[in-house]
Amino acid sequence: MTRWTLWARPRKAVAFLLTVELLTVAGAVWASLNQSITRRELIIFGAIVTIAVVTAEVGRRVERMRRRLAETPHINLTSVWTVPTALLTTPSLMVATAMILYGHLWLRSWYRINAARPYRLMFSGTTVVISCLAARAVADLAPAEGPLADVNVTGLLWLLLVIVTYTVVNSVLIAAALALDEDDRSLTRLVGTWQDNNVEFATLCIGALTAVLMAWRPWLVALVLLPLYVLHRSVLVRQLEHAATTDGKTGLLNATSWQALATNELARAKRHGTALCVLMVDLDHFKWVNERYGHQAGDQVLRAVADTMREVVRDYDLCGRFGGEEFVILMPETDLTRGTELAGRICAQIRNLPIAETTDGAPFDGLALSASIGVAAYPDAGEDLEEIMLAADNAMFAAKDAGRDQVRAVMPSRAPERRSPSAAE
Incomplete structure (x- = not known):
């Protein structure tokens, strides 16, 4: 018993x-x-x-x-x-x-x-x-x-x-x-x-x-x-x-389903001549979270971040997890200004995310979450999904280079060149 x-x-x-x-x-x-x-x-x-x-x-x-x-x-x-x-x-x-x-x-x-x-x-x-x-x-x-x-x-x-x-x-x-x-x-x-x-x-x-x-x-x-x-x-x-x-850890779309749905949304935006925004979200120093608190606690943090993003975006926006600590969001009928504003809200809410203890009851002492977010919009950042995602990814690396815990947007006249992924480490 x-x-x-x-x-x-x-x-x-x-x-x-x-x-x-x-x-x-x-x-x-x-x-x-x-x-x-x-x-x-x-x-x-x-x-x-x-x-x-x-x-x-x-x-x-x-x-x-x-x-x-x-x-x-x-x-x-x-x-x-x-x-x-x-x-x-x-x-x-x-x-x-x-x-x-x-x-x-x-x-x-x-x-x-x-x-x-x-x-x-x-x-x-x-x-x-x-x-x-x-x-x-x-x-x-x-x-x-x-x-x-x-x-x-x-x-x-x-x-x-x-x-x-x-x-x-x-x-x-x-x-x-x-x-x-x-x-x-x-x-x-x-x-x-x-x-x-x-x-x-x-x-x-x-x-x-x-x-x-x-x-x-x-x-x-x-x-x-x-x-x-x-x-x-x-x-x-x-x-x-x-x-x-869906991704089993967060309940968000997995990479394959997100790309399929995002491709359809981009085709719809082209037909109707509407804007579309993509956000690349990467948690800062997430490897340290796993090393200090364990992978189960890391999964708990990922779920909390996913829930936070769902609270900010609309029901029909596409939220996905691309693996590790990287997330991607597609917002139909959203221009660069609005997308950057929403990215800022997500960044702030992740920074203030209240997680007191792990699911096992251990305290999250010293946990300070933050995220670097890159924003790119169609049609200024590119004509196909790969180009737009690449632009948003580059902007996210630019945010990390600038000190992390911030948002960087791809301006129409000066999209950044491809950066090495090592900048995210």
Whole structure:
């Protein structure tokens, strides 16, 4: 028990997780008291669990790969089965369904995956149980015999309210746990991306549809199996595309994808006769950071710098990492003056970047970050992407020669000659 990674987490996070789990157990027991289980409910429970396990086995390899690639809170498809169990059976059978499905996920899909920790699995199952209990409580408030009694507008609205209740409760619990457990409290980390939440909504809608079919014509549930499998694979394809185009350490575009997108942006600028600006950003003395604090701390600094740049630029600007401590930014419809101004803001924010300690808790004593930035604009600095990047690169070396921690722009009439890369060392 003392070897569990749970005990290495912050005390507030451990207290929160254990409190939620204990309250869930108590709530599930209380909700199950004095509730008899009918033969029909047992049949529904058995059918749902059987179909769910078979479906999970079919998509096991997809789920393993998705779990390995997940960078935000991982969204599995168990709610397709836990939601109808919650709406059509008793709380005790719903809890049993969640335990069986998450136990199967752990044994068959998540076992020996580094990101899948037992305490996280238990908490995920706990949030599902609480969310299902909340959803069932809302469904019980519906008029007549509940949202599944009749297929009409009122029933649809109540089902939508059930889905929203499940989503809100689940998201709040997971976000609170992550906020207490991790230093990264960005909105994307706490609640996932918009695409992640779309997957969750789609899964819950399929779950609600499954509940309707189970209550109306159970054999029609077979119609949701193929869409569910396709949804599972399509999410994996999106994750693979993301992994192939982004830098694993910073989340920025990698060099290959940045150049492909930048080439398209330059072609668009030529067609429309608009300006375009390229920034080459190189961290000063970054080798010293790695040597003094270690490469893990260096990766932490790179992520912080990447987040800082994303805060300054627009959503449609292209931020990429070219390897090591060098970054590149392309800003469409931006002239040299505006690009230089934004480069100055990036330079200032990197200089004042607050990083108190490493992820291991060691202090960053004496850490003073700075960056040298070169700016070049189309069409003055060149007609193709290579020329513009070369001009910006030369300006960046000029900034280093001038003392580092500053911005240098390529003026139209006097682009600097190519400098030796040794100046960046």
